[in-house]
Amino acid sequence: MLITKRVEFSASHVCRNPQLSDHENQELFGMAANPHGHGHNYVVDITLEGEPDPVTGMVLDLKKLKDVVNREVITSYDHRFLNYEVPPFDRVVPTPENIAIDIWKRLQPQLAKDGGRLHAVRIYETPDLFVDYFGEAA
Amino acid sequence: MIRVTRRYRFSSSHRLHANRLSDAENASLYGKCNNPYGHGHDYEIEISARGPLEPRSGRAVDPAALDRLVEEQVLRTFDHTYLNSESAIFQELVPTTENLARAVYTRLQASWNSVFPGPWPVLDKVRIAETPRNIFEVSENDG
Numbered sequence: 001m002l003i004t005k006r007v008e009f010s011a012s013h014v015c016r017n018p019q020l021s022d023h024e025n026q027e028l029f030g031m032a033a034n035p036h037g038h039g040h041n042y043v044v045d046i047t048l049e050g051e052p053d054p055v056t057g058m059v060l061d062l063k064k065l066k067d068v069v070n071r072e073v074i075t076s077y078d079h080r081f082l083n084y085e086v087p088p089f090d091r092v093v094p095t096p097e098n099i100a101i102d103i104w105k106r107l108q109p110q111l112a113k114d115g116g117r118l119h120a121v122r123i124y125e126t127p128d129l130f131v132d133y134f135g136e137a138a
Numbered sequence: 139m140i141r142v143t144r145r146y147r148f149s150s151s152h153r154l155h156a157n158r159l160s161d162a163e164n165a166s167l168y169g170k171c172n173n174p175y176g177h178g179h180d181y182e183i184e185i186s187a188r189g190p191l192e193p194r195s196g197r198a199v200d201p202a203a204l205d206r207l208v209e210e211q212v213l214r215t216f217d218h219t220y221l222n223s224e225s226a227i228f229q230e231l232v233p234t235t236e237n238l239a240r241a242v243y244t245r246l247q248a249s250w251n252s253v254f255p256g257p258w259p260v261l262d263k264v265r266i267a268e269t270p271r272n273i274f275e276v277s278e279n280d281g
Binding site for chain 2: 015017028092093094095096097100128132133134138
């Protein structure tokens with residue numbers, strides 16, 4: 001069974017690879033390369049896989065899941081300029097792909113402590129662009 | 139492996155009418171969708187591609203490239219048209235959204251290499267919401 005918790009954060013970013021020239025970055029990322037940055041209202045769907053506990057009837061307590069997501073992700077990300085304030089985005093381009101991978105890395109070990117199995121991280125950069133990450137194995 | 143999905147919209151009209159069936163059978167089968175003058179929808183379409191992270195860009199799919207392909211192969215073909223009269227493929231096939239989803243998948247796949255010449259990303263799936271309550275999805279294993 002899959003269960004999903006949705007959370008939101010708002011942040012600014014710039015898509016720029018520091019190893020490339022301004023011109024190359026412009027070619028690669030278009031408007032997203034504007035050095036002053038720009039922002040999005042990100043929506044994140046955290047999906048876990050498991051069977052409901054026979055006693056509680058829950059795969060994982062969604063309140064506990066929310067606390068972990070808030071602690072590990074939202075407090076770091078929300079209302080920040082990702083490139084300047086949130087490692088690893090000082091050296092990793094904060095594309096939605098890389099943000100999904102970072103969220104996975106932040107959550108997976110914490111959820112595992114409570115027996116949670118992370119299945120997917122979906123991140124909407126806008127309602128019209130989203131990415132799904134299923135971990136390194138997938 | 140990462141899946142990237144982009145959402146687009148187009149508005150078209152269609153009429154569900156199977157040539158091999160009688161008028162009475164069509165009316166009974168398709169109901170109001172068989173109205174002889176057709177009717178329209180605001181289709182919402184999601185195109186998903188997947189691939190590994192490309193280290194230079196930190197992305198798996200260039201959304202601008204996908205936009206170009208979808209604009210050329212889907213939006214320009216179907217947006218603000220009457221599918222039954224203006225699309226060659228629907229001269230034979232009934233323009234149900236099942237058939238439309240397959241047609242979109244086939245068109246994208248046929249031109250995919252012109253925009254994504256490398257081994258990655260690949261087309262993963264096409265999902266069309268004919269209305270917010272009727273949704274159709276085709277992926278590579280559906281043939």
